[in-house]
Every structure is written in structure tokens, then in C-alpha cells.
Amino acid sequence: MSAQPPLVQSQTASAPRSLGRALLWPAAAVALGFLLVFNSFGTSTDAKPPAQPVVSAPAVVLSPSAKAEEKRLELPPAEPKRLKIAEIAVDAPFMGLSLKASGELEAPPADNSNLVGWYEEGVVPGERGTAIVAGHFDTKKGPAVFMQLSKLKRGSKIDISREDGSVATFVVDSVEAFSKEDFPNKRVYADTPDAQVRLITCAGEYDKKAQDYSENLVVFAHLGAVKRP
Template sequence: MSAQPPLVQSPTTAAPRSLGRALLWPAAAVALGFMLVFNSFDTTTDAKPAVQPVASSPAAVDTPAPAAEKPGTALPRAKPKRLKIKEIAVDAPFMGLSIDSKGQLEAPPANNSNLVGWFQEGVSPGERGTAIVAGHVDTKTGPAVFLQLSVLKKGSKVDIAREDGTVATFVVDSVESFMKSNFPDKRVYADTPDAQLRLITCAGTYDKKAQDYPENLVVFAHLDSVRKG
């Protein structure tokens, strides 16, 4: 297969992270919509596009929010370490994803089927706002970490272990698919007053001609509880 489709350019003016969330979500929405286009169950000999290395620069840090004491509140900022979803046998480490110099969101490596990425310029999972986590539905070698994401339903639980020693448990509110041509940017990426989570992957039947999946699957979830890991 040939190279990935072009991604939308992100704003060129830097902004504080809290404001940056509101500015970057529209660009990130399209970027995330395209980030997994090279994945399919295709068994032909066509070459798959290469994935650029992930930038390791740290995200800006706001003043931490108060520690969560009850559902609906939020945690201080802390990098996620591991994602566990028992219902679909997911147990995967995290890597940071960034917007590169071309305004494209870098994807997790295409040769790693058990890895998820979080948009590290945005909020961390458990922090107040909308945390974005993306993963492959499949890779060049077969099924990947988010293959069964569509099985989740309202009430399903998602655990994220964080570097501060806490485990944030999110409860799923809905699981929905959207055509990439009509992706609801504001609904998915809008800033929120509480701690929320979006799990995103590709969906639909892979289009070999377009070299793309036509849809994105989005899991909407909110922070429900916190415990020591």
C-alpha cells in the first residue's frame, strides 16, 4: 500500500494546555481518524506504510486538580502506565502520542499489536477533561489490542494504572461508530468539567482502494473510582 492520506494541520500558535485542548481537538479528531489507516487483515504482498517515531517531549503541566475522593471528581496529572479491560482481555502498556511538525498525530508502531497511545499534549487519564487513548484494531501481522473494543457496552469498566500509583477506573457511557467523513469533533474532543475518557480505533470494512477504514469506533467513559495500584 502507498503512504497515508494527508492529515489536518494543527494550530501553529502555541497555547497553554488547558486552552490547547480546545484548539487541538478538531485537528486531533481528523488525525486520529486517519492514524490507523495502514492497519488491515489484508494478506496481500502490498507494502504497509511506515510509522514515524513517536516524539518524547513532555506535555505542559497545569496546577494539579484535587485528588479524587468520590466518583465524578478528578485526579492530579500523572502519566498512564497500563490499560486493562478484563471484559475483552486487554492488558497493554502506554506510549505517548504527539502532533508532529506536519500537524499529524503520530500513531503507535504498526509492528506492535499490544500497545496503546495517549495524546500527551492533552490531559492524562483521570485528570479533569477529556483524555484521548488510541489503539490499533489490527496490524500488519494480524489482530491488535482494540480488535474487540466494539464488544464493550454501557457499564463496562476500563482500568488505567498511572505513574502516581493509582488505578483510575472508568465506566463506559456509550460505544458508537462514526463515519470519518462526518466525525463529531466537538462531541468527542470537547473539554469537560469532570474526568472523562475516549478510547478510539478504526472501524468498518477496510477499503483497499482508499487505503483506509471508513469509520472510527469511539468509547465514551467517565471516571468512576480510584484505588491504589
């Protein structure tokens, strides 16, 4: 596989772009990782967002018995319907995202500030493996759904309601910002033996000329509880 990132078309509205996780690992993961490193989740060319701190927390250390118990927590595929994060007042519907012929992942509409997307050709949140959820940091209209994502911390709860009536509650392990020039593709996208999710948005300084942020913020979380209908 070529080490070069896929070509990216410019967008006059500075619409954010997303990324996803492919079904076949690990080869597709690196290619999709380049999409994140070189594409943002959007802002307008005039917006000047508040300073975005780099947030990092160590991974949760579980006892062997706790690890074994949590690894058994997984759900069959069912489309995600709503994302709720009470701690940062997020309550947003999902839309499916897929790859364009160019290799870019489609983005949620740039004019909708309260919408998240998941890569629907990859793992469903709650299913075993790594699910990818992307959202805008801001839009031309102002703050968007993931503006406060950096405020999450280890132990924060993320609820995802699914089409089958179940609710998958993920527990945050860490919240970290990475330079787009040195993005850890394998760490973010690698397949996992248990159900995990990555929430991804922009971070760092905004470059008006490039119409892009310098970093991406990634929330790493594992499935901690399941509510079945």
C-alpha cells in the same frame, strides 16, 4: 482556522495513525478531529477484517447526587502505565504520542499489536477533562489490542494504572461508530468538567485502495472509581 484537514503522508506499511486532544480547547480540538476522520489505526493492505458492527448505547443517566459525587473524582497528572479491560482481555502498556511537524499525531509502532498510545500534551487519564487513548484495530500480523473494542457496552469497566501507583477505573457510557466523513469533533474532543476518557480505533469497511477504514469507533467513558496507593 481552516476547515481543511491537515495533509497526511502515505505509509507503505499501512501503519495506523492516531489523534489527540490539545491543551487549548476548543480551537485545537477541531483540527485534531480532522486527523482522526482522515486517518486510520491501521491494518495491512491484504487484511480483510471481520465485519465490524456499529455499536451504540445511550449515555448513563445519573441522579444529581451521583453526578455531584462523580464530578469530585479526579486525580493529579501522572503518566498512564497500563490499560486493562478484563471484559475483552486487554492488558497493554502505554506509550506517549505527540504531534509531528506536519500536524499528524505519531502512531504506536505498526509492528506492535499490544500497545496503546495517549496524547501526552493533553489531559492525563484520571485528570479533569477529556483524555485521548488510541490503539490499533489490527496490524499486518493480525488482530491488535482494540480488535474487540466494539464488544464493550454501557457499564463496562476500564482500568488505567498510573505512574503514581493509582488506578483510575472508567465506566463506559456509550460505544459508537462514526463515519470519517461526518465525525462529531466537538462531541468527541470537547473539554469536560469531570474526568473522562475516549478510546478510539478503526471500524467499518476496509478500503484496500485507500488503505483505510470507513469509520472510527469511539468509547465514551467517565471516571467512576479511584484506587490510590
